[in-house]
Amino acid sequence: MAESSSNLARYDGVHYGYRSPNAVDLESTYKKSRSEGFGTEVKRRILLGTFVLSAGHYDSFYGKAQQVRRLIREKTDEILRDHDFILLPTSPGPAFGLGEKTEDPVVMYLADIFTVQASLAGIPAISLPLRNNSRNLPLGIQLIGKRFGESELLAFSKYLMEVTKIQ
Incomplete structure (x- = not known):
């Protein structure tokens, strides 16, 4: 989820991804494009990934996940x-x-x-x-x-x- 959050950050409706026809300025383009362009489940996973990457949680979640990934590999x-x-x-x-x-x-x-x-x-x-x-x-x-x-x-x-x- 952390990697999905990071990778999907570029889908802003300006450079990549869905662009909302309801946007009237730059701020509404970002907000509407991301809120309309992603389904509920994708938004949920982006939010969880963003949380995991946030300050104070990076080491406890993402760092541990990388260790588990190595063991799985x-x-x-x-x-x-x-x-x-x-x-x-x-x-x-x-x-x-x-x-x-x-x-x-x-x-x-x-x-x-x-x-x-x-x-x-x-x-x-x-x-x-x-x-x-x-x-x-x-x-x-x-x-x-x-x-x-x-x-x-x-x-x-x-x-x-x-x-x-x-x-």
Whole structure:
């Protein structure tokens, strides 16, 4: 969230990103573009990231998170020394229906839980559609590959889709 907050700071409606048609001056361009251009969940994550990076919280949150990131990277690299890929679900359950579960931020954060490892470890991953559940909502699987192993990951993903007839 800290990195998202930092990276999304440039989306101000002037240089990058959505520009509100309702803005009348520079200040309203910034305020309206950012408030209209980001959804509730994105705004929530930006605010949490900004808090983590603020004075007095940087070391206790961001510094600790960097230490945990290093441990995740090391353990993931260790697993991938002995195995070609890591296979896991893309999310703990099927995709939400439109408008479902948007009021509970914890549920929203937990939906991302399985995709975080590859991002933190800085390695490639791909989510493949598996099939739909009984409510016709998509289920997916994720493959995580070795550092700089994108071509092998893509080739195996293609093979997996072909042999399992997942379309």
